[in-house]
Amino acid sequence: MSIHLERDLEILHHDILHMCSVVEEMIHRAVSGLRTPSLDLAGELAEADNEIDRMDVQIEDACLKILALHQPVAIDLRRISTVLKIGGELERVADLSVNIAERGAGLVGNSEIVVSDRLQDMAHLALQMLHRSIDSYVELDSTGAREILAEDDRVDQLNAEIIAALIDVMRTSPFLVEPALHLFSATRHIERVADHATNIAEDVVFMVDGVIIRHRSNAEISV
Amino acid sequence: MNTTLNDPMDELAPTTSSEPATEKTERFVKPVAPVEIPETASLSVDAATKVCTRNLDFYYGNNQVLFDVSLDIPEKSVTALIGPSGCGKSTFLRTLNRMNDIIEGTRHTGEVLLEGTDIYASEIDVVLLRKRVGMVFQKSTPFPKSIFENIAYGPKVAGLRNKARLAEIVEASLKRAALWDEVKDRLQDSAMALSGGQQQRLCIARTLATNPDVILMDEPASALDPASTARVEDLIFELRKNYTIVIVTHNMQQAARVSQQTAFFFQGILVETGVTKELFTNPVEKQTEDYITGRFG
Numbered sequence: 001m002s003i004h005l006e007r008d009l010e011i012l013h014h015d016i017l018h019m020c021s022v023v024e025e026m027i028h029r030a031v032s033g034l035r036t037p038s039l040d041l042a043g044e045l046a047e048a049d050n051e052i053d054r055m056d057v058q059i060e061d062a063c064l065k066i067l068a069l070h071q072p073v074a075i076d077l078r079r080i081s082t083v084l085k086i087g088g089e090l091e092r093v094a095d096l097s098v099n100i101a102e103r104g105a106g107l108v109g110n111s112e113i114v115v116s117d118r119l120q121d122m123a124h125l126a127l128q129m130l131h132r133s134i135d136s137y138v139e140l141d142s143t144g145a146r147e148i149l150a151e152d153d154r155v156d157q158l159n160a161e162i163i164a165a166l167i168d169v170m171r172t173s174p175f176l177v178e179p180a181l182h183l184f185s186a187t188r189h190i191e192r193v194a195d196h197a198t199n200i201a202e203d204v205v206f207m208v209d210g211v212i213i214r215h216r217s218n219a220e221i222s223v
Numbered sequence: 224m225n226t227t228l229n230d231p232m233d234e235l236a237p238t239t240s241s242e243p244a245t246e247k248t249e250r251f252v253k254p255v256a257p258v259e260i261p262e263t264a265s266l267s268v269d270a271a272t273k274v275c276t277r278n279l280d281f282y283y284g285n286n287q288v289l290f291d292v293s294l295d296i297p298e299k300s301v302t303a304l305i306g307p308s309g310c311g312k313s314t315f316l317r318t319l320n321r322m323n324d325i326i327e328g329t330r331h332t333g334e335v336l337l338e339g340t341d342i343y344a345s346e347i348d349v350v351l352l353r354k355r356v357g358m359v360f361q362k363s364t365p366f367p368k369s370i371f372e373n374i375a376y377g378p379k380v381a382g383l384r385n386k387a388r389l390a391e392i393v394e395a396s397l398k399r400a401a402l403w404d405e406v407k408d409r410l411q412d413s414a415m416a417l418s419g420g421q422q423q424r425l426c427i428a429r430t431l432a433t434n435p436d437v438i439l440m441d442e443p444a445s446a447l448d449p450a451s452t453a454r455v456e457d458l459i460f461e462l463r464k465n466y467t468i469v470i471v472t473h474n475m476q477q478a479a480r481v482s483q484q485t486a487f488f489f490q491g492i493l494v495e496t497g498v499t500k501e502l503f504t505n506p507v508e509k510q511t512e513d514y515i516t517g518r519f520g
Contacts, residue, residue, distance in 0.1 A: 002517055071476050073503045074512045210505025 005070045009079065012062050016083050016090075019055045020134045022048065023090045023097070027130065027193060030097035031123040033104035034115050034186055042101035052094040059087040075207075082207040086137065089196045089203075093130065096189045096196075103189070106182035113179040116165065119187060122158040125151060126190050129197035136201060142208035145201040150218055155194040162187045273298035273467040274319055274356075274437060279333035281314055281491075283326070288314050291333070292493045294486055296437075301459060301468045303482035303499065305475065307514065311491040312471050316439050319469060320356035321349055337437070354381065357430035361442040363422035365414035365429075370397075370406050373414045373425055377433040392432050399465075400428035401458050420451025424458060431462075438462065440470040444477065456481050475515055479503045487511045 026048050033041045063084045066072060072080060107113070129148050136145040166187070169180045202214050213220075274296040281289035288311045296302045296319075304312040317323045318335055321342060335342050342352055354377070366373050374393040383389060393410070397403040402424045406417070414425055423443060430438055440459070444452040459468060459481045472478050478485055479499060486496045487508075495502065495511045506512045513519050 005517070073475060073479065073515045074506055076516050077504060 002070065005066070005072065005076065008062070008066050008070070009076065012059065012066065012080070012083055015055065015059050015062065016086060017138065019052065019059065019087065019090050020137075022055075023052060023094045024127075024131060024134070026052070026094055026097040027100075027127060030100035030104065031127060031190065033101050034107065034119070034123075034183075037104045037107040037110075038101075039105050039108055042098060042105045045098045045101045049094045049098050052091055056087050056091040060084060063087075078207045078210060082137070082203045085203045086200050089199050093193055093196050096193055100186050100189045103182040103186040107179050110176075110179035110182075112173075113169070113176050113183065115183065116162065118158060118165070119162050119183070119190075122155055122162060122187070123190050125155055125158070126194040126197065129155070129194050130200070133197045133200035133204065136204045137207070140204075140208050142205045145204040145208070146213075148201040149198055149213075152194050152198045153218070155191055159187060159191040270297040270299055272296065273338065274469075275336050276315075276318070277334040277336065279315075279318065279331060279335060281311070281318060281323070281331045282329065284328040288491050289318070289331075290491045292488075292491075293333075294493055294496060296467060296469060297484060298467050299463060299465065300484060301463045301470060301482040302484040302486060303478035304469065304471045304486050304488060305473075305478050305515070306488035306494075307519075308473075310488040312486075312488045313441055315488065316441055316469060316471050317358075319437070319439055320353050320358060322353075322358060322439075324349065354433040355435050356437040356439060357433060357435035358439045359423070359426050359430055359441070359443045361445055363419065363426050363446075365417070365422050365425055367413065367415055369411045370414050370417070370425065371410040373429050374432045377429060381433065396428040396432040399431050399462065400424045401454065401461070402428055418451070420447050420454060423447060423451070423455060427455075427458060427462075435466065437467045437469065440468065442471055442473065445473065452477070475503075487514060489514070 026045055029041065030045060063080050066080055070076070129151055132144060133148050135141070136148065163184065166180045166184045170177045173180075199214075202212075205211060205213050272295045276292050276294050279289055279292040280287060292311075292315060294315075304316060306312045314323065318331065319342075323329045323331075331343065337352070337356065340347075342356075366376060368376070371393055374396050375389045378389060378392050383392075394403065394407075397406060402421060405421060406412075406425075414422065417425060423446075427438075427443070443459075444455045447455060456477065459470065462468060463483075470478075470482065482499045484496065485499045485502045487494045487502070487506075487510075489510055495506060495508045497507065502511065503515060506515065
């Protein structure tokens with residue numbers, strides 16, 4: 001491999017890992033903020049999100065430059081296309097962290113409503129999925145990536161249960177409609193984080209195995 | 224004279240347009256699920272096998288350069304042969320029209336079949352074989368004659384004397400080689416006055432004039448500038464609608480662009496054969512991946 005391509009790929013790998021760590025920290029802070037609502041957190045995360053947007057563009061630029069200059073094939077091509085897509089997924093997770101923090105800010109002064117254990121479980125599961133999808137990218141672990149895909153069903157199930165419970169709260173305690181709506185939206189955002197983790201895991205399977213498994217059933221994927 | 228190989232001079236196959244069917248706009252108005260993006264017909268490699276080798280070994284004297292090569296070459300498609308220098312890909316190419324026969328001390332075991340007929344069988348007429356399996360070389364080799372005479376040479380050698388028919392063949396061949404518009408007003412000029420890219424297309428036209436089924440190309444664009452290379456690649460794209468093409472190239476991107484099937488050779492062994500777009504995105508063999516990504520070779 002040309003030394004130029006090797007160097008460019010190393011820089012790209014370093015940049016995407018840096019983006020991963022910043023986004024992971026953002027989403028952790030946003031989810032924690034639901035239990036201890038803060039008015040400042042959303043602003044801080046919005047600032048961090050600007051930096052993520054810049055990284056997203058920089059990574060896309062670097063990928064396009066490598067494609068144009070080196071015309072990579074096989075594993076190199078799969079890696080670059082994967083980084084391009086993971087960059088996009090992470091950028092959206094960063095957006096979601098800002099959205100979740102904004103919903104958290106909406107809960108300030110509403111001590112009557114509690115963040116249920118179920119919501120915390122779901123958030124924990126979604127963040128774990130994100131963390132493990134990133135790990136599977138770093139370790140080129142397509143088996144680990146495939147395992148993550150099945151967990152999205154569990155998140156979807158928890159999401160449905162939490163939404164049903166929140167609707168029940170709104171019906172029985174109309175004075176809690178506003179904070180319940182904030183939690184409703186936050187729940188949907190967390191569910192989307194799990195979707196992005198799933199997308200990353202699918203991208204990793206493509207990078208490692210060269211197979212596109214998007215839009216396939218779990219039974220087909222595990223084959 | 225062998226009777227199993229038809230004389231390609233009997234008929235100059237008409238140029239047919241095989242444009243892929245265009246997608247209907249209704250698809251976008253009323254999408255169906257699951258959405259399938261169909262392959263254009265021209266990208267299919269499911270065609271019948273035109274040429275195949277079976278357990279082919281090849282020797283220069285005592286030096287074996289091909290080992291047990293079995294490869295199917297589908298009809299009306301482009302097969303690219305890739306591999307590092309000395310891997311045997313050019314030798315393999317030349318076995319397909321017995322061009323190695325002219326090198327002393329060469330021998331082979333195994334079979335090379337053209338439409339099921341062993342081209343090394345004793346009754347095969349090699350001249351007729353090379354009309355059906357034409358060849359274009361790395362360095363363009365125009366004869367020091369006029370453009371017209373270069374193209375008419377093959378048919379004349381085959382015995383064609385009818386001037387009107389010769390003129391037809393020259394025009395049809397130059398058109399198929401995408402050179403007609405550039406030379407139609409100077410057919411009597413020397414071919415040596417053409418540019419390098421034009422000379423290479425002239426050589427392709429000369430090959431087409433004998434109406435082959437199969438065209439072998441040994442690095443046909445390696446000595447050309449990028450614009451001429453693009454024209455030759457465009458030409459290969461057009462020609463594969465009517466001809467079976469086998470191309471040797473050192474240019475990975477060229478192999479990826481022009482071929483539907485790619486065969487990777489290393490040290491005389493056919494390591495991997497596959498649909499080009501798959502071989503260049505997800506090769507099966509580690510050795511193939513290392514070569515095409517430039518990690519060795």
